[in-house]
Amino acid sequence: MACVLVVDDDPDVRQLVAYKLRRCGHEVTAVADGLAALQAVRELKVDLMLLDVVMPRLTGLEVLRELRAHPTTAKLPVILLTARTQETDVLKGLSAGADDYLPKPFSLGELTSRVQALLDRAES
Template identity: 65%
Template sequence: MASVLVADDDIDIRNLVSYKLTQAGHEVTAVENGLAALKAVREHPVDLALLDVRMPGMSGLDVCRELRADAATRAVPVILLTARSQEIDVETGFAAGADDYMVKPFSPRELTSRVEAVLARLSR
């Protein structure tokens, strides 16, 4: 079982993602914005962070950059969730340090598969 952080300002998406990952056997911490995401990761290390790109205050991109800049959180894998699907948006996400990038709307099954794939790379 992995510890997963879910940060999304949309409560419906946050609840759906949390539910599916809990069903898959993961321990989920769900927060509503980027600042809460950083605080959660720093207080309770996680195995993976799922971050919405567009959140008020601090975006998922900014959170990802902060995680990468801190030696204590640098290795935490990040999957970005976003409605932005243009090539430049994807490039920006990976340039910020994301390990994967999922465009909304997404299939909960695909989300679970991608989470498992990223986690499997960690255990190698």
């Protein structure tokens, strides 16, 4: 069972994604902003993060850059979940170090498949 951190300022998205991942057998922690995400990563053994881009306090890209700058979190698999779908937004997310980029709205089936694929790659 993997520990997945869901970071999104929209409570409906957080709850829905957390519910689906728990149904898939994952341990899930859900937080509402970037500062809480960085704190959770320091306190928990997180295997994968789902990270919204547009959030208060710290954006998802700022969180991602912070994660990539530290040796203990530099390799943490991160999927960006965002309503920003322009090519420039996708390129910014990937160049900041995201492992995957999933535009909102997204299918829960596609989300869980991408989560599992990243977790499988991280184990090997």
